[in-house]
Amino acid sequence: MDAYLYTLSGFAVGAIVGLTGVGGGSLMTPLLVLLFGVHPATAVGTDLLYAALTKAGGTVAHHRRGHIDWQITARLAGGSIPAAALTILVLSFLPDGRQSIGTVVTHGLGFALLLTAVAILFGRKLRAYASQRETSSLRQNYIAPITVAVGALLGVLVTISSVGAGALGVAVLFFLYPKLSSVRIVGSDVAHAVPLTLVAGIGHWWLGSVDWVLLGSLLLGSLPGIWIGTHLSAKVPEHVLRRLLGAMLLLIGSKLVFS
Secondary structure, three states: OHHHHHHHHHHHHHHHHHHHOOOHHHHHHHHHHHHOOOOHHHHHHHHHHHHHHHHHHHHHHHHHOOOOOHHHHHHHHHHHHHHHHHHHHHHHOOOOOHHHHHHHHHHHHHHHHHHHHHHHHHHHHHHHHHHHOOOOHHHHHHHHHHHHHHHHHHHHHHHHHOOOOOHHHHHHHHHHOOOOOHHHHHHHHHHHHHHHHHHHHHHHHHOOOOOHHHHHHHHHHHHHHHHHHHHHHHHOOHHHHHHHHHHHHHHHHHHHHHO
């Protein structure tokens, strides 16, 4: 019975991703933890591989349309992939094994959800602020190392929580590269998410935190959900959905951080 519920949940989350462009890890992981009682580490590890597989197709599509700035993607990956590997190594040395990892993951997930909610709710204001300061000497002279450093922070956050490679990554790129078009920002972020979530997901597999049956059930529902959501997106007011999603993530994140 659980497999059917997982597939249904995957469909619902996939539809939301298709409608709004965000919400994958930020909805799937807390849903698995809070509703289905999946161990936090298993939820994160499984969702990371789920994200790697689903976003790989998106990367191919963006690449064919020329929507990826591979230099930006490489800068992010230069920081995030080593950071993800190091984070997995640190988690492996924690005392009490899965219990300690579960505690770290739960609080990290809550923190990541709060940041993602802010990115969703105030993304346009952040973009406007960045555009007014696009000639900043700090941005112009140190954009490459800053991007690598941001990638490292995302690498830690995504490895701990499976959240941050979507809405949060896009918000950061809009802030760092305000002259870049929205479609290239999104394409570059999706392309960066694939190697990051794959490395982090394999790391969690090494830690024993991946449920393959759960992964298959989620993919079975989410792939058609994403397709349907994408086709319905033109008929649904996106700004309303994004506000509801942001408010929901604030509530879920607060519950996980302060529980």
